[in-house]
Amino acid sequence: MNLEIWQGDITTLKVDAIVNAANRELRGGGGVDGAIHRAAGPKLNEACRALGSCETGEAKITPGFNLPAKYIIHTVGPVYSGSHSDPLLLAACYRNSLRVAKENGLHSVAFSAISTGVYGYPLDAASKVAFGEVRKWLREHKDYEMRVIMVAYDARTYALYQKLLG
Template identity: 50%
Template sequence: MMQFKIGLATLELIRGNIVEQDVDAIVNAANETLAPGGGVSGAIHRAAGPELAEACARIGGCPTGEARITAGYHLKARHVIHAVGPRYSGNPRDAELLASAYRSSLLLAEQHGLQHIAFPSISTGIYGYPLDEAAPIALATCRDVVQSHSEIRLVRFVLFDEETFQAYVRAAQNLGLIPVD
């Protein structure tokens, strides 16, 4: 694990499984229909139970770059924030949409009085976003939002494998984030 202080908040990088996080909200790397998918989305839906898919169906979808919130049902997390990242195409708009998915998630958490949020690496699985491009966007966006929104106290990136974890460590170093001892 690596930790960084950003104002009153802590940003963490850990290896682990997002469905096991005991935080106010975990973020689901969702698709635009909010339907259960593969990867992170499938794992979250399986762990939360069928009520999550029913709640998502009632919402009716979410545009790329935005986020929606539901209860966490059978998860340790009280809420799930469903963020829709872009499918990677190499277009500069991809970076804007990815940053927007992170920003929308944090602002939604803040609107609901949630202080502790855990993210996966959005869009880097089946959506094909290269890790070394996605990680700095994710970290810089979260840093910037947390600096200007003091209600958020913990932003945890739960990274499933060593390759992803190392990409985020490199991005943190390149952004000049100073680890807390």
């Protein structure tokens, strides 16, 4: 299985696509979304405006512009509420991002920890959903070469990812 973990700034990775934890309007916000928008440059805002909005769990793609990554896949995670729909919507973010990557012929994707910042999803629970959904997708698409990198911004997230990776 081609699943890896990496600690650092997702905007520095040279991969086919990085996955942005976006807001519904696809306008750069805080956290990783703001960092990606700043690093990609002003053309990203224009490209996002042209896409319109994005529903929770869905994914859309833009060029990477000034990033080392060729593309940015934007997905909108759920705002954590503790309801039974939270893990379903979060899983959809990972599944749909990988679907968009495959539809665009991409073979390396780096994910940020979707919904774990200002959207308040507990890191432990969100990470289990993320790793479970990515592993499931990789098993179901064995015929497609895909390298998935789960990016941990800090040491706490990296330690948790190490544990989940096994």
